[in-house]
Each structure stands twice: as structure tokens, then as C-alpha cells.
Amino acid sequence: MELERYIKDILGNHFTLADVPKEALALLPLYIKEEYHISQGEFWGYPVILMALKQDLDFHTQRTEKHLQTIADIFQRKVVLVMEEMQSYTRRRLIEKKINFIVPGKQLFLPELLIDLRERFSRNYGNKTDTLIPSAQQLFLYYMLHRHSKIQLTDLTLKEIAKKFNYTPTAISMAAENLKKFDLCDIKGSKEKNIVFKEDRPALWHMAQKHLVTPVLKEVFIDKIPDKRVLASNVSALPEYSDMNPGAQQYYAIEKKHYYHLRAAGALVNENPDEGQICLEVWKYDPYVLTYGITEDSNVDPLSLFLSLKDNEDERIEMALDQIIEKFIW
Incomplete structure (x- = not known):
């Protein structure tokens, strides 16, 4: 899909796109469903609703602004307008009103979302460089807890860990690199890679304390x-x-x-x-x-x-x- 490809070209794997459940779409007024394709996504784990104007319909800023607010009220999420084409005067109006919009392949303007992300990261992570990302913390805690399991985390390849934890292989690779960054593990292997923790569990727990945060x-x-x-x-x-x-x-x-x-x-x-x-x-x-x-x-x-x-x-x-x-x- 062009929209997903465009956003991932800019943000990498920090964006996901999915369909909205049918029961959730049923909450929308009929005129909204007739004028827009509705989907949901996440930017850095922050949920949004994407509202794509159907190509054969005219655009009116004031009316669209009301529709955006309607969808935001129903889903209690930030909403992003998606348009295949946009006139320059429309772009100026949306920017003046600080309305989130994406024109795939051309422009991404997310003022509300970026402000919320800044506040959220500041509140939850403090200095991000000093803390484990959630997926890395989850791997670390699993290793600490399951010391008596027949199959240890260190026995699995990163691909196998990704399947077990329901992450993408890329996300697990990032988690492993994050653990390695704080000297909690090494990554061994070339084609098939494994995590190898450096110390015994009590020592690891002590080393990790300043990097662990509330879930x-x-x-x-x-x-x-x-x-x-x-x-x-x-x-x-x-x-x-x-x-x-x-x-x-x-x-x-x-x-x-x-x-x-x-x-x-x-x-x-x-x-x-x-x-x-x-x-x-x-x-x-x-x-x-x-x-x-x-x-x-x-x-x-x-x-x-x-x-x-x-x-x-x-x-x-x-x-x-x-x-x-x-x-x-x-």
C-alpha cells in the first residue's frame, strides 16, 4: 500500500497500519463511511486513526474539520487526514489550522501527534538513551524469570524469539541490540543469531537496574x-x-x-x-x-x-x- 510504504520510508519500522474492526466501524455515522476509508495505525506505538478521502469526492476544509472531530470523539484518538492529491491553498489552510495530514509520496504533517509523542516520551522514558525499550525489557525479564525452563532464551535464534514473543524479526533484532548497548548481552552467530547473557542472573539484575522502567x-x-x-x-x-x-x-x-x-x-x-x-x-x-x-x-x-x-x-x-x-x- 502506497501510504504505508511512504510512511515507513520516512519513519522506518516505527509505523504500523491495520484495519479497523468491523464492530468499531459500526460506531461511525453512515456519511463518514461513505466519504472516507478508515484505518488505524501506530506511530512509535502511539495509536491514530487514518481518514482517507475517497478520490471522487470534493474537499471542503470546514466540513472535513468537523468530520475529523467526529471520528476523534468516537475513537478517542488523534486523527490523520490522508489525501492522494492536495491543492496548495488547501495545504495552507490545513497547516494554519494545525490539522494532521499525509499526502503519500509528497508530504507528512503531524503537529498534534508530534507534540503528544514528545510529551509521552518525556513522561514515560525520561532520558531515552538510559532505558531499555519495552521489547528489550520483556526479553530480559523473560530470561530472568525462566531459569528452570528446559529451553532457555539463549537456545533460540532471534527468528525463533520473534515468533515466540509475537514480534517482527526486525523488532527483536532492535531489542537484542538494545540489550547489547547496555552491556547486558552479546549477540553470537552470523546467519542465525543468538543472545548470550554475560553474567549470572543476580549480577545481571544489579547491572540492569538503572535501565529498567515501569511497564x-x-x-x-x-x-x-x-x-x-x-x-x-x-x-x-x-x-x-x-x-x-x-x-x-x-x-x-x-x-x-x-x-x-x-x-x-x-x-x-x-x-x-x-x-x-x-x-x-x-x-x-x-x-x-x-x-x-x-x-x-x-x-x-x-x-x-x-x-x-x-x-x-x-x-x-x-x-x-x-x-x-x-x-x-x-
């Missing part, structure tokens, strides 16, 4: 568990790994892509940023991958749990986290 991207509140693809997290998960009792607030973790899919489909009951029966943690990586053979109670893994709570100053939680490290690291 939680954000928190929202809802009143009903959306489906089975969530795991108990935060203080709701601590009882399995420590002596701490669960708190009154229920916490669950969900992978970010699945969260945005459910959100677009309207499957999150009474979602809001302040209160609800359930606090839903949106994670940067899939929490399920790390839990096989680790949890017996559908909880997130203990090391990601540790990272999500390590800055909490509650003494009970600090004691619980000490128990996790004693059990799973030393």
Missing part, C-alpha cells in the same frame, strides 16, 4: 473486566508472590494494542481517568508472554510487578517487593 503506560478506570486477556496487577497481584493481602481497589493489566482495540470497539464500560471498580493498567508490552509457568492465579509476572511498584513508598508494599526479589532473583 505501565497509563491507568484508566472501568466498571467491568472487558475480556479474559487481562491479568491481575499492582496490589491485586502481590498476594501470590508475598505475604501482603490484596487491597480494596482491583487492578488489572492489559497490553496496549488490545486496550486500544477494545476502546475503539466501545467495550470498556464507563472508562474514565478518575474512579471505577477496576483500575486498568495499560502496559507497554504483553504481560501474558512472561507469565507461563510463573503464575498460578492469573497474575502478572513478579518482576514486572516489582518495576511497576518500586517507587511506591508504602512500607507494606516495600516489604512485599523485597520478598519478590528474594524469591525470584537471589
Whole structure:
């Protein structure tokens, strides 16, 4: 597809494109579906809706601006207008109004998105050069947790790891290079490459501490568990790994892509940023991958749990986290 190829030529593999689920498209007014092709994408993991004007229709800035807002309100995402051709005066109007647009092969203008990305990276990653990217952290934690597995992560090629973790081979290569950058592993082999961790697990954990970050991207509140693809997290998960009792607030973790899919489909009951029966943690990586053979109670893994709570100053939680490290690291 020309649009995807054009964006990837500029941004590399930091962009993905996918169809919008049918149940989500059903939420749109008929006139929107008649005038635009709607798809969804991610820039650096940040979800957007792409609204492509059908070629045989006239363009009117004011009307299109209202349509953009309608779609943004329904999906609760930034929207990017896509046009095959654009007159110079139309381009000027869109730039003046700071409306996101792409003309494949010619121009990419994303003022809203770039501002949000800057704020998001600043908030979640601090100095990005000092922290592991999410995929690299996920690989590292898997290695730390699954010390007793018959097949170790180091026994697998990068291609096999990509399949196991549901990443592209390119993404896993980037993750491996990120681990190597911080001297946590070496990459061996020529045609088929493997990750080789340099130290024993306690030493690795100590070395990695300044590079590990919380897996939680954000928190929202809802009143009903959306489906089975969530795991108990935060203080709701601590009882399995420590002596701490669960708190009154229920916490669950969900992978970010699945969260945005459910959100677009309207499957999150009474979602809001302040209160609800359930606090839903949106994670940067899939929490399920790390839990096989680790949890017996559908909880997130203990090391990601540790990272999500390590800055909490509650003494009970600090004691619980000490128990996790004693059990799973030393």
C-alpha cells in the first residue's frame, strides 16, 4: 500500500497500519463511511486513526474539520487526514489550522501527534538513551524469570524469539541490540543469531537496574473486566508472590494494542481517568508472554510487578517487593 510504504520510508519500522474492526466501524455515522476509508495505525506505538478521502469526492476544509472531530470523539484518538492529491491553498489552510495530514509520496504533517509523542516520551522514558525499550525489557525479564525452563532464551535464534514473543524479526533484532548497548548481552552467530547473557542472573539484575522502567503506560478506570486477556496487577497481584493481602481497589493489566482495540470497539464500560471498580493498567508490552509457568492465579509476572511498584513508598508494599526479589532473583 502506497501510504504505508511512504510512511515507513520516512519513519522506518516505527509505523504500523491495520484495519479497523468491523464492530468499531459500526460506531461511525453512515456519511463518514461513505466519504472516507478508515484505518488505524501506530506511530512509535502511539495509536491514530487514518481518514482517507475517497478520490471522487470534493474537499471542503470546514466540513472535513468537523468530520475529523467526529471520528476523534468516537475513537478517542488523534486523527490523520490522508489525501492522494492536495491543492496548495488547501495545504495552507490545513497547516494554519494545525490539522494532521499525509499526502503519500509528497508530504507528512503531524503537529498534534508530534507534540503528544514528545510529551509521552518525556513522561514515560525520561532520558531515552538510559532505558531499555519495552521489547528489550520483556526479553530480559523473560530470561530472568525462566531459569528452570528446559529451553532457555539463549537456545533460540532471534527468528525463533520473534515468533515466540509475537514480534517482527526486525523488532527483536532492535531489542537484542538494545540489550547489547547496555552491556547486558552479546549477540553470537552470523546467519542465525543468538543472545548470550554475560553474567549470572543476580549480577545481571544489579547491572540492569538503572535501565529498567515501569511497564505501565497509563491507568484508566472501568466498571467491568472487558475480556479474559487481562491479568491481575499492582496490589491485586502481590498476594501470590508475598505475604501482603490484596487491597480494596482491583487492578488489572492489559497490553496496549488490545486496550486500544477494545476502546475503539466501545467495550470498556464507563472508562474514565478518575474512579471505577477496576483500575486498568495499560502496559507497554504483553504481560501474558512472561507469565507461563510463573503464575498460578492469573497474575502478572513478579518482576514486572516489582518495576511497576518500586517507587511506591508504602512500607507494606516495600516489604512485599523485597520478598519478590528474594524469591525470584537471589
